[in-house]
Amino acid sequence: MSGIAGELAGVRRAFAQPTLTLLHQRQAAVVITIFREAFGRNNVPIPTARLHAQVEEHLAEVRAAGETDLPTGSGREICQRWMRGQWLVRSLDEGGREVYTLTSHAQQALELVKNLARDRATLSEHRIATILGTVRRFNAEANPDRGARVGLLNAEIARLQAERDRLVDGAELVGATEDYMLEGFTELLSLVSALPSDFARVEERFATIRGEILAAFRAEDRPPGQVIDDYLARADALMTATQEGRAFEGAFALLRDDGLVTQLREDLTALLEHPLADRITSDAERAELRGTVRLVRDGLDRVLAQRSRVTATLKEYIVSRDAVRDRELEQTLRQVESELMTWMVGTGPRATHDVPLLPARTGIEHLRERFHDPADDVLPERIGHPDPEDAPPLSMADLVAQGGPRLAELRERLDASLASLAPAGSLGELFDTLEPPLRRPVEVFGLLHLAADRDWTSEEDSVEAFAAVRPDGSTRTFAVPRTPLPDPDRPDRPDRPDRPDRPQGETRA
Incomplete structure (x- = not known):
């Protein structure tokens, strides 16, 4: 891109700024006049209904004075157009009322017109000395x-x-000329007049950050902690990396120093009491200089209030967030809210959209009939701590009698039966030959466990009785599928015990 083309692109970007779009329109003089008359130099917030009425009254007076090129529509419609042009902003004050304030772009345009309306000072000694x-x-x-x-x-x-010694020695006190005083007051007024737009620019930055935080919370594409960390980093960068933020920090440091504030008031009072001050400055300019400290305080208060709104937004989200809420419903509501905001940006103030009063009927196969009862969540009574001395005494024999099956002894008796000359025919027959301590009900399960471990199968269509004896001497008979013992004479039996061969001609009884 050539030099002239690049310069033209930069100028076009400058003309696209809201400040120059306000000054470049045909009705700029009327709009600037209404802004100056309604908001004054301090940009005092005005309730929305009152500004609508003031705009209509001012336009009626200007029309009566013979002006024909005026904004059309009601006061509300005109303010809406000014909001879309980024010259007005609508917000809530501390009392919860909707108010209008000028944006930094509008204040910058007002300050430019105000400087051009003053008598411009030419090259002077004061300006060169200041430089x-x-x-x-x-x-x-x-x-x-x-x-x-x-x-x-x-x-x-x-x-x-040297200057101090000269004055102490009684030398001539050289007074400031009228031109020097005029140039000094002009530069001082220019510096003071730029403060409201600087504060408004910082306030708008915080408002932008607040909107971005709300959008990030609605989208839920990042964890809340990451959103908060990003806000803290951006707020810190706003105060240290931007010209407006550094100006805000400087003003805040000034107001924290009572000595500097007192010195500023005394210096301004001394300048305004100069013999030439009444002749070269108007009443409005003197009032503007006297209210410099109040102007700085008001700007700081508005910036701090906007920053407090951002902090309150974070606090409200963190406190009201419920971790067990219905995620699907929450995301649906956030999507509806986001789409509604997008729709409102692209529509007019009187646009309508048909929305059904009630949602469509949903078919549900089953509804809950029993709901939560707080009485069901009552904790059981606390378990007491009994005295160990109250417990009944137990001997080792009692503990063994109450224990599980004695597999080792059962395995020995089972192997002995298989190795004998007259083995039992089934587990039930073997059980009946055992002494009472080995005929407890639990020993039935022990024998079945040993049989299953040796892959012995039971006869499903045949049942035999197990006459068990409890430790207290009572009896109980169990009906158990019959499990025959294998023939000990089969050479292919895997569990055949090692014993001498039977004599020739001996048969099994």
């Missing part, structure tokens, strides 16, 4: 050479000492 003093002070504070900075301070100290 020289600013450059020298800047160099004394920023020069990286220690020796050079010390030399500048020594020269300044010597100059001030």
Whole structure:
């Protein structure tokens, strides 16, 4: 891109800013006049209904004065157009009322018109002295050479000492000329007038951050902790990395220093009491200079209030967030809210959209008939701590009798039966031959366990009785599928016990 083309692109971007779009329109003079008349120099918030009425009254007066090129529509419609042009912003004050305030772009346009309306000062001694003093002070504070900075301070100290000695010795006191005072007051008014737009710019930055935080919470595409960390980082960068933020921090530091505030008031009072001040400044300009401290305080209060709204938004979200809420319903409501905001941005104030009063009927196969009863969540009574001495005494024999099956002894008796000359025919027959301590009900399960471990099968269509004896001497008979014992004479039996061969001709009884 050539030099002239790049310059043209930069100028077009500048003309696209809301400040120049306000000044570039045909009705700019009328709009600027209404803004100056309604909001004044302090940009006092105005309730929405009152500003609508004021706009209609001001337009009627201007129309009666012969002006024909005026904004059309009611006061509400005109303010809506000014909001879309980013010259007005609507918000809630501390009392919960809707109010209008000027944006930083509108305040910058008002300040530009105000400076052009003043009598412009030409090249003067005061302006040259101001430039020289600013450059020298800047160099004394920023020069990286220690020796050079010390030399500048020594020269300044010597100059001030010489001026002091001259005045103490009774030398002639040179007074400021009228041109010098006029130039000084003009530059001072220009600096003070730029403060409201600077504060408004910081306030708008916080409002933008608040909208982005709300959008991030609605989208839920990032964890809440990450959104909060991002806000803290951006707020810190706003105060340290931008010109408006640094100006805000400087003003805040000024108001925290009572000595500096007192010195500022005394210096302004001394300047306004100068013999030439009444002749070269108007009543409005003197009132503007006297209200400098209040102007700074009001701007700081609005910025702090906007920052408090951002903090309150974070606090409200964190406190009201329920971890067990219905996620699907919450996401649906957030999507509806987001779509509604998008629809409102692209529509007019009187646009309508048909929405059914009730949702469509939903078919549900079953509804809950029993709901939560708080009485069901009552905790059981606390278990007491009995005295160990109250427990009945138990012997080792009693503990063994109440235990599980004695598999080792059962396995020995089972192997002995298989190795004998007259083995039992089934588990039930073997059980009947055992002594009472091995015929407890639990020993039935022990025998079945040993049979299953040796892959012995039961006869499902045949049942045999197990006459068990409890430790207290009572009896109980169990009907158990009959499990025959294998033939000990089969050579292929895997569990055949090692014993001598039977004599020839001996048969099994």
